Amino acid sequence: MRFTWAQRLTIAAAIAVAPMSAAHAWNESGHRIVARIAWDELTRPQQVFASELLVRHPRFAEDFAARMPPDIAARAADDPERQRWVFMHAAIWPDLLKAEGKRLSERIAALPAGAEKTELERRLADVKRYDNATWHYDNKPILIDPYALPPAAPPGAKPIGVQQALPNALRELDDRNLPAERRAVALAWVLHLLGDSHQPLHAVSLFSARHLPQGDLGGNVFFVVKPRPADPTPVRLHAVWDDMLGTDPKLEAATKRQIVAAFPRSRLKQELAEPADPPAVEAMVNLWLDESYRAADTSVYDANLRAALLAPLPAGATSALPVALDRRYLPAALPVARRRAALAGYRLADCIRRAESRSRP
Template sequence: MRALSLALLLLLPIDALAWGTLGHRLVALLAWDELDPAVRRDIDALLVGEPDPSLAGIANWADELRAHDPDLGRTSAKWHYVNLGEDGCVYRPERDCPNGACVVAAIDDQTRILANRDLPREQRLQALKFVVHFVGDAHQPLHAGYAHDKGGNDVQIQFDGRGSNVHQLWDSGMLNAAGLDEDAWLRRLKALPLTVELSQPALPPDSAGWAEASCRIATQPGFYPAKATVDAEYVQTWRPEAEAQLRRGGTHLAALLNAALKR
């Protein structure tokens, strides 16, 4: 099977679906700081009436759909990931994203909706919520990894004294183990050197390239822990890569939004 089954995906815990609440908020917060002032104003206008009218406030909305909109949650379940590990981390739409049901196509499709100012505000707001979340997903290596182990969900480990799996380890386990609050994490990530090269913001975004780069991380030797109990050495080796991906995700999201909402 090349992808997570919908039934299994809907049974997974929330923090096994993406970066976890903290990671997605951090990607959004990093992006906000890199947005053009006019784009910030457009986003603020779209967010009027939201419970938390901020980019970080909507960053986890797509993972919460199962609770407040189960039908849309089922429809969008496959939009969170793409399986490239078995195929050399090379994305081919007809093979890896049938009917546009993967994170690469979802980013492109929702960006087009967001950029279309002729569409209703509600439709564009929903697209913004999807885009913010899915760009984060595309930078989580296991969202572009192997199909055979369901993005690391089938690889059981012990971490921090509890049972877990490799997907959860990367979603939130390694980040939470650092013991930092959101503000401290944001300062830490902003201090990282930017390891992406950006030309002028343009559409469509390089969503396939982001997924392929994530896949190359997930398929590196040593990415999967060699021991069932994950030790400090693994965390010291790999958490910097997770941090770098969050940093890249924020910059890529900012470039996408600057391009989609430019006037």
């Protein structure tokens, strides 16, 4: 497939401005589906434990209650449907922080000095207390050719990624001596980061000496075109996987049922088995990230994508991007994504069970 100069210029511009931390994980539907899988795995006392903790969240009024649909807000605080909504909403809360921070920054930039600007600056500072952009991913390199090498790490401490952030959040959730407000924030991050850790493109960065010498940032600067008759506009490979579980909130319950039917807990016994001597949380999270890395290595970056980056360029071309996805790509990718979501949901439920059992008097 040939692409216009306008398409290639658009991609080049997007690559040039893409931040090194660009990563969005599953979209909102994807994160809510993972949370829904976990919720339905929990006993009623375990659901109540999680719900009562989340209402102690220090930003519950602004980020939860203010966003409730009217039919949910009208229900009693202990209503299971309302509690499930809060639980699923917590799974997208860290991504909402990023959007709220951007919105407030834009409003502040457009205002003159004064009381309104001061108030918005206060609100932005509170959002930034909880927003941690680098926590969502850890990009282990995949080298596609012998000359593809990750760039030397810049001086200074390495930013905290999901490999460190998720174990820390799990420890804080389990610590009954911490204030409930802090454990509520930890639970929201666990809900989100456990999903992130199972999205294959949150564990890797592909390096190509010719086309992606700085890495593709988890597919964020790897542009592809979906098979016809889809829209021919190039999209980020990361976005293709973010949307793999769907984008329509009305279909989330049905999608969750399909995922659980295809990948019941009994089918995933080997991956979900808990050893007699439980490993440290760091080892557990590393295992999940290693699974995501292998899924990316074998399924995300398939033979067609690799061949496109390694093949000689046509006369006059300066880049292999965007790459046209083979018509078999999406049908093959869907069960991989759904399996990862099922594992994330079951593991999330197991983490909440442990936290609830440790919180009993």
